[in-house]
Amino acid sequence: MMSQRRGIHLDQSELLCKKGCGFYGNTAWQGLCSKCWREENQRERQKQIQEDWALAERLQREEEEAYASRHQKAQSQPTITPLNKFEERKTKEKSSKVNTVTKFFIPSTKTPPKKDAVPFDTQSSPSPSSSSSRHSSVDSDHATREFIDFLKPLKSGREIFKQCRAFTESMVYKRDMGADELSECVQDFYQNLSERLQTQFKGSTDHVESVMDEVEKYMMTRLYKEVFCPETTDDEKKDLAIQKRIRALHWVTIEMLCVPVDEEIPEVSDSVVKAITDVIEMDSKRVPKDKLACITRCSKHIFNAIKVSKKEAASADDFLPTLIYIVLKANPPRLQSNIQYITRFCNPSRLMTGEDGYYFTNLCCAVAFIEKLDGQSLNLSSEEFELYMSGQASPHWPQATGASSCSPGNTALNQVHKRLDLLTGLGERQERVMEKARQLESDLIDWTDEVEQKVQSVLESYPPETQNPTATTASGTTSTASSAIDSDNIENELLPPPLQPQVFAG
């Protein structure tokens, strides 16, 4: 009755514990019964606690060494630190691919315990899903180390680090929260921290910003897996929708969008390709700032392409259509997820007034335009638009639409003719190749026949000396023949014994 009402049928055996102990299992315990789950979980937990300890000890040592060396340096030659900092930043910029690990720190022995927000017990208690990401901790360690290195020369570096660490760890427990709430948490943290830094650095905005950049980098590297395209949102659905939409719009031409770019010029087409590469590359970055940098690079290439084509500086009137064109050509992976991620977790000041923010906003506009695009916005009638969208006609195929798209149609037609010529040429060549192949095949057959005949004639002229022509017909005779062979062996006993293998000391 129950199963009927819900429209699904469940076999009783599916409800039992997967270990086969006869008790009922529970999906919350991965299909195990409470007893089996406890045993299973205990083992895993024990293992993870040990791993945690090892890792934490290692990092703790490193952290302490780092601070110790910093103090030495500061005492002996204080002028060397800014140089170090510069170099560290340079190396940091190169390595941005880092993995997330949930937590691996324990409070340092030097630190009074009250300062640490998260007690060790909660840190080491594992959650099943986090164990998989644990293995990629090496990269995440790298990010942590860089962050520590960056903070070293700062007066309150240690405090900043501890706060970020505690906050990042606390975020892991909030993964069931909605994406907007997570964003709210992170943004509040950014704001609070930057306010305090501003007090500390006495209003040196640039300094605060550089620290906030590193904070963002450290935190988002570690949280990326948890907060990028989280399951609580429909980001993934939107990704697929826009991807499908862009694919359906493959027929949109430069002319329809009024893009002032002439791809015949090599430098322009080069810039276009670079812009496409950059916007696709965005998805491979983890830190919002790095993603934004990709968009900015893409935009600069677009500006260059427009400038070379038009021979004058580009305005937003030229830029936006070109960006739309680039997005249509690139169809960047996980576009919506990336936009959402940047919006939620980027440093707000950069997004609001910075140059990166301006280009990002234009990208958002391009996506919004593509989503809502209709015939009118491409100067097409709605019938034409529908025809193109349904794939029944294409602007590259002037027969279908007549004179509506004349100039692009003509070039397309030329190309079609050229390709058709090429195809006929290829067809003829293939014909020739096939003929030769057939020739070769018959030659081969002839040759095998010839060889066979030769062998036959040789066999006939020199028949093999089979002592017993009846041997093949009667089984009885074969057995006698074999016994005869055996008896022959008796004579062999006169031969010397076979050589024995000898061991040489080598």
Place this chain on the structure above:
Amino acid sequence: MAAGGAGGNSGGKTYSFKVVLLGEGYKLIIPPLPLQASFLTKKLNITGKRVNLAIWDTAGQERFHALGPIYYRDSNGAILVYDITDEDSFQKVKNWVKELRKMLGNEICLCIVGNKIDLDKDRHVSVEEAESYAESVGAKHYHTSAKLNKGIEELFLDLCKRMMETAQAEERLKGNGASQSASSRRGVQIVDDEPQATPAGGCCSSG
């Protein structure tokens, strides 16, 4: 950015403002930069206060009109330019004003700019009409000539002052910034220069 001035903090605050340029006419008043003219930042010093001004160009074509909200979101000011010889362009400005007031309320400082005053003999939008309209919607009207480079400097300085006043009024309303609400976060960023009596480790009151 201004790394040189980092050490000398003479007091005061740094304001960051975002100003959008909407409509088609503004292309006339912003002199194009050598590389690109769609985004520029300016550092100004107004009555002893530092102001970072970010000016956002927007695509003005009619088919991109619907994207307006994405551009002017979070902006502190908007510059709407019309051509005094073109009645139609003034109508477009009116549409923008309506939309901005509806979407952003009174928080945004609006500038209505009548450009091309060098062509006063061909004027089709009367000064009285334009100024009274601007007053009726709480905007300010300016007369400029991009050709003669007239009135543009004044326009930006005046806009900055007005945006600062708006920001300061908002500040007072909120109390002394002790508990800034989340809604203000993406808005104006105010940087306090007054050193508060906190030692180096003062920022660590976690837990």
